[in-house]
Amino acid sequence: MLSRALRTSRPAGLRSNAFSRVALSKRTVTTDAASAHADKDAVPQEDDKPFQVQLSDESFETYELDPPAYTLDTTKKELKQMYRDMVSTRRMEMAADRLYKEKKIRGFCHLSTGQEAVATGIEHALTKEDDIITAYRCHGFAYMRGASVKSIIGELLGRRHGIAYGKGGSMHMFAKGFYGGNGIVGAQVPVGAGLAFAHQYNGNKNTTVALYGDGASNQGQVFEAFNMAKLWKLPILFGCENNKYGMGTAANRSSASTEYYKRGQYIPGLKVNGMDVLAVKAAVAFGKAYTAAGHGPMVIEYVTYRYGGHSMSDPGTTYRTREEIQRMRSTQDPIAGLKQKLIEWNVTTEDELKTIDKESRAAVDAEVKEAEEMLPPDATPQILFEDIYVRGSEPQFMRGRVPEENYYY
Amino acid sequence: MSRLLRPASRIVSAASVRPVARSAVQSFPRVPAIVQSRGYAKESGNKEYTVRDALNEALAEELELNPKVFVLGEEVAQYNGAYKVTKGLLDRFGEKRVIDSPITESGFCGLTVGAALAGLHPVCEFMTFNFAMQAIDQIINSAAKTHYMSGGIQPCNITFRGPNGFAAGVAAQHSQDYSAWYGSIPGLKVVSPWSAEDAKGLLKAAIRDPNPVCVLENELLYGQSFPMSEAAQKDDFVIPFGKAKIERQGKDLTIVTQSRCVGQSLIAAEALKKKYGVEVEVINLRSIKPLDVESIVKSVKKTHRLMAVESGFPAFGVGAEILALTMEYAFDYLDAPAARVTGAEVPTPYAAKLEDMAFPNESVIENYAKKLLRL
Numbered sequence: 110m111l112s113r114a115l116r117t118s119r120p121a122g123l124r125s126n127a128f129s130r131v132a133l134s135k136r137t138v139t140t141d142a143a144s145a146h147a148d149k150d151a152v153p154q155e156d157d158k159p160f161q162v163q164l165s166d167e168s169f170e171t172y173e174l175d176p177p178a179y180t181l182d183t184t185k186k187e188l189k190q191m192y193r194d195m196v197s198t199r200r201m202e203m204a205a206d207r208l209y210k211e212k213k214i215r216g217f218c219h220l221s222t223g224q225e226a227v228a229t230g231i232e233h234a235l236t237k238e239d240d241i242i243t244a245y246r247c248h249g250f251a252y253m254r255g256a257s258v259k260s261i262i263g264e265l266l267g268r269r270h271g272i273a274y275g276k277g278g279s280m281h282m283f284a285k286g287f288y289g290g291n292g293i294v295g296a297q298v299p300v301g302a303g304l305a306f307a308h309q310y311n312g313n314k315n316t317t318v319a320l321y322g323d324g325a326s327n328q329g330q331v332f333e334a335f336n337m338a339k340l341w342k343l344p345i346l347f348g349c350e351n352n353k354y355g356m357g358t359a360a361n362r363s364s365a366s367t368e369y370y371k372r373g374q375y376i377p378g379l380k381v382n383g384m385d386v387l388a389v390k391a392a393v394a395f396g397k398a399y400t401a402a403g404h405g406p407m408v409i410e411y412v413t414y415r416y417g418g419h420s421m422s423d424p425g426t427t428y429r430t431r432e433e434i435q436r437m438r439s440t441q442d443p444i445a446g447l448k449q450k451l452i453e454w455n456v457t458t459e460d461e462l463k464t465i466d467k468e469s470r471a472a473v474d475a476e477v478k479e480a481e482e483m484l485p486p487d488a489t490p491q492i493l494f495e496d497i498y499v500r501g502s503e504p505q506f507m508r509g510r511v512p513e514e515n516y517y518y
Numbered sequence: 519m520s521r522l523l524r525p526a527s528r529i530v531s532a533a534s535v536r537p538v539a540r541s542a543v544q545s546f547p548r549v550p551a552i553v554q555s556r557g558y559a560k561e562s563g564n565k566e567y568t569v570r571d572a573l574n575e576a577l578a579e580e581l582e583l584n585p586k587v588f589v590l591g592e593e594v595a596q597y598n599g600a601y602k603v604t605k606g607l608l609d610r611f612g613e614k615r616v617i618d619s620p621i622t623e624s625g626f627c628g629l630t631v632g633a634a635l636a637g638l639h640p641v642c643e644f645m646t647f648n649f650a651m652q653a654i655d656q657i658i659n660s661a662a663k664t665h666y667m668s669g670g671i672q673p674c675n676i677t678f679r680g681p682n683g684f685a686a687g688v689a690a691q692h693s694q695d696y697s698a699w700y701g702s703i704p705g706l707k708v709v710s711p712w713s714a715e716d717a718k719g720l721l722k723a724a725i726r727d728p729n730p731v732c733v734l735e736n737e738l739l740y741g742q743s744f745p746m747s748e749a750a751q752k753d754d755f756v757i758p759f760g761k762a763k764i765e766r767q768g769k770d771l772t773i774v775t776q777s778r779c780v781g782q783s784l785i786a787a788e789a790l791k792k793k794y795g796v797e798v799e800v801i802n803l804r805s806i807k808p809l810d811v812e813s814i815v816k817s818v819k820k821t822h823r824l825m826a827v828e829s830g831f832p833a834f835g836v837g838a839e840i841l842a843l844t845m846e847y848a849f850d851y852l853d854a855p856a857a858r859v860t861g862a863e864v865p866t867p868y869a870a871k872l873e874d875m876a877f878p879n880e881s882v883i884e885n886y887a888k889k890l891l892r893l
Contacts, residue, residue, distance in 0.1 A: 240636070274669030281667040288635050288672070293659050299625045300660055303632020310588070310614070310638060333625025340620070496670030497704050499728040504760050504808030507704065512846050 138412050139167040140437070142226065142384040142446020145181070147454040156186040162454075168388035172371040172378035174407070177395035181387050185456045191233060191386050192451060193465050195225040195444045198249045200473040201258050205248065205265055205279075209421045213481070214265045218279045219246040223416035226443035227350055228253045230389025231318055234397060235286075238313070242288040242301040243320040245280035246350075246415075250320075254287040258476035259483075268483035275486045276496065295321060295328025298347065302334040305345035305406075316400045318393065320348040324355020326369050335373050335406070344400035346393065347373065347408045350383065352415040357428040370410035377404075383411030384443045387450075414441065490516040563748030570740040572714035573603045573679075576721040577641065579753040581611050584639060587725060590617040590630055591643025591680075600645045601681060601740055627653030627678070631660045634676035634730070641725060644680035647696045647734060654699070661730040662705035677724045682710070682734035683777060683829055684866055684877055693866035695830035697776065698839070700732045701806040707731040707759055708806040712780040714744035716804055719757030726756065734806070736778045760808035764817070768799030771891055772817040774840050775827040776803040779878055783827050786883035794893045806836060814840065815848045822853040825890055829877045832860040857890050859883055 144165030151160055164179045202220045209218045221228065228249035231241065243250050251261055256272050264271030265279050272282050282290040288304060291297035301319025308315045321331060326349050338345050349369040353360050360367045370378030377399075381392040389411060396407045414437045418425030425434070451457045486492045494507050494516040503518040567575075580587050593600045595608040595618040608616040619626040623644065630640035644650040650657065661674045684693035700708045707729055711717040717735065724731035749755055765780060766787055773783045780802045787798035799817050803810065818824050824844050826837035837858035844856045862876045 242632075272669070273667060273671070276669045277667045283664075283668040283672045288632070289664070289668075291660070293655055296628060296655055296660055299628025299656070300632035300635065302625075303629040303634070304636045305632075306629055307633045307636030307638050310633070330622075330624040330628060333620070333622035334628065336620055336622065337625055337629055496668075497666050498707075499665065499673050500670070502728050504707075505812075506808075 137167065138170050138380045138382050139165060140382055140384040140412055140414065140441045141165065141167070142382075142441050142443045143449045144168065144382065144385055144446075145387045145450060147450070149453075149455050152185070152454050152456055157184050159184055162387055164388050164391055165382070165385075168382050168385065169392065170370065170380040172368075172373075172380075172408075174377035174379060177379070177391060181391040183387070183390075187233065188447070188451055188456050189461075189465065191229055191390075192444070192447050192462065193469050194229045194232070194253060195386065195447065196466055197258070197469040197473050198225045198228065198252055199444060200470050201252060201261065201477070202248060204262060204473065204477040206417070206421070208262070208265065208477075208481075214279070214421075215267060216278055217245065218265065218421040219419065220417045220421070221246050221249045221415065223437065223442070224350065224352060224383070224413045225249060226386035226389055226447075227383050227411045227413055230386040231348070231393050233386075233390045234393035235316070235318070237286050239315045239397070240286050240288060240301075240304045240308070240317040241320070242291065242297045242304060242317070244294060244297055244322060244325060245290065245292050246322075247280065247282055247290040251282040251284060251287060251290065254284045256282065256284045256287070258473050259480045262477050262480035263483045266480055266483070267485055268480060269486040269492075270483045271480075274496075295325040295331050297321065298325070298328070298331045299334040299337075301347075302338050302343055302345055305338065305343040306341070308344055309341070314401045315344065316397045317343075317345045318348055319345055320350055322355055323349060323351040323353065323360045323367070323369060324358065324363060326372060327364055335376055335408075338406035339373070339376050342403060342405035345406045346396040346400065347376070347406060349408065349410045350413060351410050352413050354415070354419070354428060356419040357423065359428065368410075370408050373406070373408035376406050376408050378408040378410065380410040380412060383413035384441050384446065386443055386447055490514065494518075563751070564745045565751060566743045567714035567718075567746040568741055568743050569711070569714050569717045569735070570601065570603055572718040572744075572746065573721055573735065573740075574605060574607070576718045576725075577604060577607060578610065580641075580722055580725045581607065581615055583753065584725075586637070586639045587641065588615045588617065588633075588638065589641045589643060590619050590626060592619055592621055592645045594618060594643050599643075601737060603735075603740070604643065623649050623652040624656060627656040628660060630676060631656050631674060634661070634674045635664065635672060639675045639677075639725060641677045641679060644678065646685075646692060646737070647680050647682040648692050648694055650678065650680065650696070657700070657730070657732070658703050658706070662703050665729070666705055673728050674730050675728045676730045677721070677733060678730070679721065679724070679733035679735060681737035681740070683736050684861070684873075685737040687868065687870065687873065688866075689868040690865035695734075695828070695861065696732075697734055697806050697828070698830055698835045700734070701809075701836060701839070703807075705730065706807060708734065709759060709804060710734045710776040710806050711804065712739065712777055712802050714746050715750045716757065716763075716802070718746070718750060719755050720759075720804060723756040723759060727759070734777070739778055742781075757804065759805045760810055761805065762810035762813040763802045763804055764799060764813070765802045766798065766800040768797035768821060770796040770821055771798045771823040771825060771887055772801060772814070772821045773798055773825050773827055773883070773887070774801045774803060774814055774817075776806065776836065777829070779827045779829055779883075782878060782880045783883055785880045786887060789880070789884050790887055790891075790893075794888070794891070796891055796893065798887060809839070809843070811843050811847060814844065815851075818844060818848040819851045822851055823890055824848070824852065824856040825887055826856070826858040826860075827878055827883055828858075829861045832858070832863055835860055854890055857886060859886050
């Protein structure tokens with residue numbers, strides 16, 4: 110198999126970072142996006158008839174935990190939807206990239222190109238009653254939680270009908286079951302523990318996915334959240350999206366241990382191939398069942414890779430080689446990986462996938478266009494000062510730059 | 519260690535007479551009769567409440583009324599509260615509603631903020647607001663700003679409470695007043711109760727308010743008794759935010775003050791009346807944000823003189839803000855430059871006589887007012 114050949118021949122050409130260090134150990138999680146296997150003959154004709162996919166035995170590593178089944182029950186419909194989701198997310202991020210370069214997007218803009226399998230796989234394992242909270246690389250998650258491309262791009266453009274009405278921008282997006290979009294590295298982790306606390310308090314069986322990066326994993330409050338979550342058996346899946354660089358600092362240059370899935374110490378850990386959307390879904394589904402059974406938290410490390418820089422202002426090439434990026438793009442891409450599998454398993458044809466590509470690109474492009482046509486918020490005091498406090502509970506007035514600009518509610 | 523030892527010493531002092539050596543306490547052991555007799559109707563239904571009891575009652579009532587309310591903080595449950603404010607709540611409401619947290623302010627504050635985002639109404643207790651500095655990012659960035667950043671779709675109904683400001687003999691790290699810090703943040707509401715009625719009404723209002731609210735209590739007031747009116751004893755008693763209370767009517771000078779300094783200012787006002795026959799109006803701010811500018815201006819129009827009294831650091835403080843607002847809104851009514859009495863610009867020293875020099879007291883207030891009035 111091509112994928113296996115690719116994987117085994119993976120050169121240790123990276124700089125001495127976490128990734129190559131991991132590669133030294135005996136059995137490690139791959140980042141091969143096309144490592145799963147399904148028996149062609151077992152794939153049903155019907156779109157929504159379940160069948161089983163065999164995940165690669167290099168999909169997971171575990172810590173203080175019996176590994177999940179290396180299988181995933183899925184349907185052709187779901188696989189195609191996953192593909193469509195990843196293609197759409199990437200198209201949306203590419204649109205953001207273009208708009209930023211056209212200077213239509215202000216400030217910070219962090220793209221998740223390369224990491225699509227994480228947001229997509231997680232969402233496919235959850236229900237809308239489960240919660241997700243993440244840091245600032247949030248567009249893909251907001252989209253997967255149900256936000257429209259139009260509302261997300263509209264927000265990036267600072268439009269009145271953006272998802273946060275032009276008040277939040279790239280890093281602050283909220284939707285049902287989605288709690289941002291948070292700009293302070295690591296701060297979302299205890300907040301996520303609070304979301305899980307609320308589920309427990311209300312007697313829900315839902316889980317919370319609280320994501321942070323390999324950079325944030327060293328924040329003290331992450332460990333504070335670990336402690337409380339384990340102490341109180343909170344139904345939370347801490348999720349370290351390990352894209353190998355916290356801004357420009359390689360994981361092994363920031364972290365005394367780069368085995369992020371083990372860093373919950375007393376919390377079981379699961380390391381998963383974050384480039385394989387199927388493995389991600391299987392891991393999160395397993396984790397959700399684990400938390401629902403009352404076992405408390407789990408730390409899941411999604412091994413992934415970001416193709417772009419940390420943010421739009423970072424070319425992303427001073428701290429890693431162009432070859433490394435190129436190799437990940439060409440051999441480990443989550444979209445190409447799934448595509449290869451879908452064709453191999455006869456789930457779909459290349460033509461159908463091309464149609465999906467076309468359709469989702471057209472849909473995203475149309476929404477981006479709509480977003481560009483949206484109007485920015487009127488520069489009025491009423492809009493400037495609205496929503497500082499819950500409506501109806503505002504103070505009598507808020508102060509403007511000079512007393513004459515004071516805004517009375 | 520101070521964390522563990524200090525509360526223990528508090529139980530002792532709360533249960534018996536305060537140690538004589540503690541000057542801050544010694545000079546002001548109970549609310550003097552002049553204070554008690556003012557501002558409250560002498561109804562037969564009045565009852566004496568300590569501030570601690572008032573806060574406890576407020577928490578108990580809100581826990582009773584709304585199942586979404588829970589109390590979480592260090593030592594709030596089994597220990598009965600480091601300062602006994604949460605005494606008995608665990609027994610009454612159980613460990614689901616009254617939760618001891620680990621000593622990790624940033625973490626448990628973030629957790630309560632998350633619970634609030636998910637629709638619960640947490641009361642997050644800080645053993646003191648000095649420790650909340652470890653969590654101030656969660657209070658400001660995660661709690662106060664989220665509603666605005668989300669375009670109004672994500673509220674955060676949370677109450678942060680705990681003792682604020684200087685205590686007695688606890689030195690620099692345990693003695694800071696954060697009114698100005700939190701008071702400067704749009705998205706937060708901040709209250710600073712003085713009396714038992716203030717404490718109960720403002721805490722209940724904070725818990726019910728759909729926004730994040732900081733309730734800045736004062737350790738030295740916890741054990742003080744105040745009369746509580748019949749209305750305030752009921753479980754529907756709340757005090758609206760943004761409304762100051764005129765604790766003493768006057769025509770010659772307006773003192774705008776908050777928290778423990780209200781009591782000190784009232785004593786100073788009484789002394790000024792006795793010695794010089796002047797009538798000082800004392801305004802208890804109650805609410806730091808929003809600030810009741812209207813009441814201040816109205817009073818200045820009457821008295822033509824203003825003095826702000828607070829115990830925080832002077833630079834960029836509550837007093838500075840009040841003076842600036844007075845300049846902006848009431849300059850034409852002033853007969854003299856507005857003045858302020860504040861804490862001294864020094865990390866709080868431990869030794870008693872040095873500590874005395876670091877904070878306003880009755881005689882400093884009286885003397886500075888006298889100077890302002892050219893008496």
